[in-house]
Amino acid sequence: MSRFVSVVARVLLGLVFLAAGGLKGMNPHGSAIAVGAFQMTPPMLSLVGGILLPAIEVVTGAALLTGFFLRGALVLSFGLSTMFATGVVSVMVRGLDLECGCFGHLAITPRAGWGTIAFDGSLLALTLLIAFTTRRR
Amino acid sequence: MSLLRCSCFGWMKEAAALTGLAVALGIGADLVLPQGVLQQTAMVLRDLELQVPVHLWQPAQVAAAVESGEIVLLDARPPRDFQALRVSGSLHAPVADFEDMVEELAVEVAGQQVVVLLPSEAIDEARHLAQRVVTDLGAEAVGTLDGGIDALWETDVPREGKEAP
Known part of the structure; x- marks a missing residue:
C-alpha cells in the first residue's frame, strides 16, 4: 500500500516539477524577470536563477518520475518547495503585488499569496510523504 | 549518529549530482534557445535593474x-x-x-x-x-x-x- 502511495505521489510531484520547469524554461528572459520581481536577489543572481531554476525543476521532475537518484530528487524538491514558500511569505510580509510565476507566464497566473503558499505546502507534504514511504520500504 | 551521517551524505551526494546535471542542462538549453538569457545578458540585466x-x-x-x-x-x-x-x-x-x-x-x-x-x-x-x-x-x-x-x-x-x- 505504502509503495502504491509513494509511486502516485512521485508521479504527481514529478509532473508538477516537469511542467513548472518546462514552461519556465521556454522563456528564460521571463523566468529571470519573475525571479527578480520577488525583489530578494540582485539582478545578476536573478539572471542566473532564471537559467538554473527551470533546469533544476526539470531534472528534479524527471528523477522523481523515473526513480533515478530519487533521494537526491527529494532533497532538491524539499529545497525548492521551501524556497518558493519562503519567497511568497516574504512577498506577503512586504505587501508586494506580483504574480507567482510558478508555471511561467500562463494566461491565468495566480497572485503570490495564501493560495501559492498552500500549493507549495502541498509540494512539501508530498516530498515528505515520498521520503517517509520510500525509507520504510 | 554515524549511520545517520552516512545516510545523509548519500542523499546530499545524489542532490549534488542532479544539481550538476541541471547546471549543464540549464546553460546548454539557454545557449540553444533563440531568446536565451546568456546571449542578451546586458538587456536582461537592464530589465531587472x-x-x-x-x-x-x-x-x-x-x-x-x-x-x-x-x-x-x-x-x-x-x-x-x-x-x-x-x-x-x-x-x-x-x-x-x-x-x-x-x-x-x-x-x-x-x-x-x-x-x-x-x-x-x-x-x-x-x-x-x-x-x-x-x-x-x-x-x-x-x-x-x-x-x-x-x-x-x-x-x-x-x-x-x-x-x-
Whole structure:
C-alpha cells in the first residue's frame, strides 16, 4: 500500500516539477524577470536563477518520475518547495503585488499569496510523504 | 549518529549530482534557445535593474489614505467608466492615452505615492502601468488595489460622477 502511495505521489510531484520547469524554461528572459520581481536577489543572481531554476525543476521532475537518484530528487524538491514558500511569505510580509510565476507566464497566473503558499505546502507534504514511504520500504 | 551521517551524505551526494546535471542542462538549453538569457545578458540585466516593487493595497487602506491625502489615485479606465463613477480627486489617464500624457502626469505624481486603479480583470495591465508610473513619471512608490477598483466602491471613499449616489 505504502509503495502504491509513494509511486502516485512521485508521479504527481514529478509532473508538477516537469511542467513548472518546462514552461519556465521556454522563456528564460521571463523566468529571470519573475525571479527578480520577488525583489530578494540582485539582478545578476536573478539572471542566473532564471537559467538554473527551470533546469533544476526539470531534472528534479524527471528523477522523481523515473526513480533515478530519487533521494537526491527529494532533497532538491524539499529545497525548492521551501524556497518558493519562503519567497511568497516574504512577498506577503512586504505587501508586494506580483504574480507567482510558478508555471511561467500562463494566461491565468495566480497572485503570490495564501493560495501559492498552500500549493507549495502541498509540494512539501508530498516530498515528505515520498521520503517517509520510500525509507520504510 | 554515524549511520545517520552516512545516510545523509548519500542523499546530499545524489542532490549534488542532479544539481550538476541541471547546471549543464540549464546553460546548454539557454545557449540553444533563440531568446536565451546568456546571449542578451546586458538587456536582461537592464530589465531587472528597472524592476520596481509594486505594493498591494487593500480597499480600506486606500480609502483611509485618500482621506488623509497620503496618496494620489491614478484611474486608468476608459473615459466612459471614469465619467460614470470615480473617486473624487483622482487623476484620469486611460491606458491607451498614457504615452501621450506622460509629461502632464509627471508634474502631478513625481515624488508622490501613487495607486493605480483598474478593474480586477486587468491586473497585468495595472502592474505594468504601475512600473511605468515610477520609471516614466518619477513617482516615489506605487501600488495596485486588491480586488480592483470595484472593491473600492464597497468602502466609504468619496466619489463623484453620473452614477454616484
